[in-house]
Amino acid sequence: MTTAESASQPAAPGGGFDLGALLAERGAERYELHARYLNHQLPRMLHTIGFDKVYERAEGAYFWDADGNDYLDMLAGFGVMGLGRHHPVVRKALHDVLDAQLADLTRFDCQPLPGLLAERLLAHSPHLDRVFFGNSGTEAVETALKFARFVTGRPRVLYCAHAFHGLTTGSLSVNGESAFRDGFAPLLPDTAVPLGDLAALARELKRGDVAALIVEPIQGKGVHAAPPGYLRAAQELLHRHKALLIADEVQTGLGRTGDFYAYQHEEGVEPDLVCVAKALSGGYVPVGATLGKDWIFKKVYSSMDRVLVHSASFGSNAQAMAAGLAVLSVMADERLVANARATGELLRSRLAALIDKYEMLADVRGRGLMVGIEFGRPQSLKLRSRWAMLQAARKGLFAQMVVVPLLQRHRILTQVSGDHLEVIKLIPPLIIGEREVDRFVDAFTAVMDDAHSGGGLVWDFGKTLVKQAVANR
Structure with missing residues (x-):
């Protein structure tokens, strides 16, 4: 079979694209296709450790293989499947929004779904006022970094050793692991401080060029929580030096730690910017959100000339917004x-x-x-x-x-x-x-x-x- 023939699309009855037929015809090639056209090391690694399974379907907290064996998912797609897979409420919301044939992403109107989702999100963080919707956790972090540097007029962002905030260039600059950073310099001006070390934070703030500290309330790498009292004390130090506290809740937010946001386990902590993503759409649609205080947004978007100074082509799309609203509804209904x-x-x-x-x-x-x-x-x-x-x-x-x-x-x-x-x-x-x-x-x-x-x-x-x-x- 030639390359052109192998890449041809099975036709649906009467013409058109038939996804089911394509998967039936070519689905068995999944590992070969990935090795040939995508990251060739992934199938190699999966084969080495015996993780090269073929899962046929999924529901809730389980997968099933072709023989009908069930697999318990304790990974949740690195946290995106907060509700499990294929939750019926989220599925229905996505069908409904597609069937509504909304005039989505015209870019010169204001659709209701983004405002409604922002309203629902902010209800869980009443000290925050506005939301920017992007498409991923790393975009949410990039937004927070840009906003913090702009409103403070300072270049440097502090982060914690062993932190993970994403892999695009800005978020990579605050990634605490050299293995991810090696070979991608130069990055943004940054400095790592140990999680929980207030003295190290104070020393860096005295230099007068720090825009913000970004911190995971519980670090994903190693599952290390910020020590009791650290976030509150860090917030006070930062504000004393006119710098901001950014809470990265991409993995810890939306109920993961037993409160809506992980920073809420410590009384009096009110970050200036909060990043969320992953579970917000129930795993269906890429989505990210950066929540912030009113004065920050008003300084970034200070005039009509700056209305598009920070934007995202697919940000606030109807499918992501509908999924997010459905997810928050399910979280409340199912406690x-x-x-x-x-x-x-x-x-x-x-x-x-x-x-x-x-x-x-x-x-x-x-x-x-x-x-x-x-x-x-x-x-x-x-x-x-x-x-x-x-x-x-x-x-x-x-x-x-x-x-x-x-x-x-x-x-x-x-x-x-x-x-x-x-x-x-x-x-x-x-x-x-x-x-x-x-x-x-x-x-x-x-x-x-x-x-x-x-x-x-x-x-x-x-x-x-x-x-x-x-x-x-």
Whole structure:
């Protein structure tokens, strides 16, 4: 078959495009197509760790393969599937907005849906006044960085070590991991400060050129929460020096941590700008939002000449806005913030009870349904030698050794929380309950039993990872 023939589109009866026919004809080529036309390292990596599954359908907190086996999703598409997959209320809202045939994105009118969604979002953050809608979390961060630098007239943005705020050039400038930044300089003027270190923050502010500090209330990498009192004290320091506090709630917002926003766990914290995205559309439509104070927006958009000084071609599109309104409605109707708080506490307490049982289980932390499971050096000689072998090859391999059998043997999808980290992060859909907690804890216990036996499939796979790590040096 020629390239032109293989790329041809199956025709629907009577002509036209038929998506179902295209998938039926070419869907089995998914990994080959990705390797040939997209990021060729992704299918290679998935094949190496045995994650090259073929999922046929999904609903709620589960996937199913072609044989009808179910897989529990404890990853939620890196947090975008806050309601789980294919929530009927969000699906209906998207069908309704398409059927309405709105005059969307004319750019020279004011449609009602963006205003209605902004109103609903701001109700959860009453100290904020206005919203800019973009298309992703990194766009929400870019917006906050631009606004902060403009309204303060200062160039430098502070961020926390090990932070992750996105991968476009501006957000990359406040990314706390060198592995992401290497080779992409020069970036914006920036400086990292340790999360929780008020003295380091004060030293940087005294230089007089800081526009803002951007911070995740709970860092996604490693699941590290800001120490109690830090956000409030940092806010006071920043405002004393005429700088802004930016809260990146892209992953932690919309109920993930058991409050609507994670910064709300600390009394008196009122960020000047808040970034949200991921779960806002229920995983259907790319969307991001930057919430801010009235004076900031009025200074950026200071005249009619500046009406388009910051905009996005697809920002505020009807599908994203309808999905966002539906998501907020479902969250209220199904009390998902309260469920995240209660189910997250159940999950954390069940896992924390295992710490004394397993010497390689070092810590369980987090808030709501954002949970970090950290592994550490064992004490027994037999396990210590195996641990040392893994660490010599590449730090983070033990966590990967746990993630793989969770999927392959127990059909549970999880993730390692960052490169070279011995931490697994759980960010499941907010709809999970006791049944899913039981399934995960039982599976995790079985994997840890295997790992602490000194042999078994976990360590057999560890040998494969060691060989791969050494080969990639």
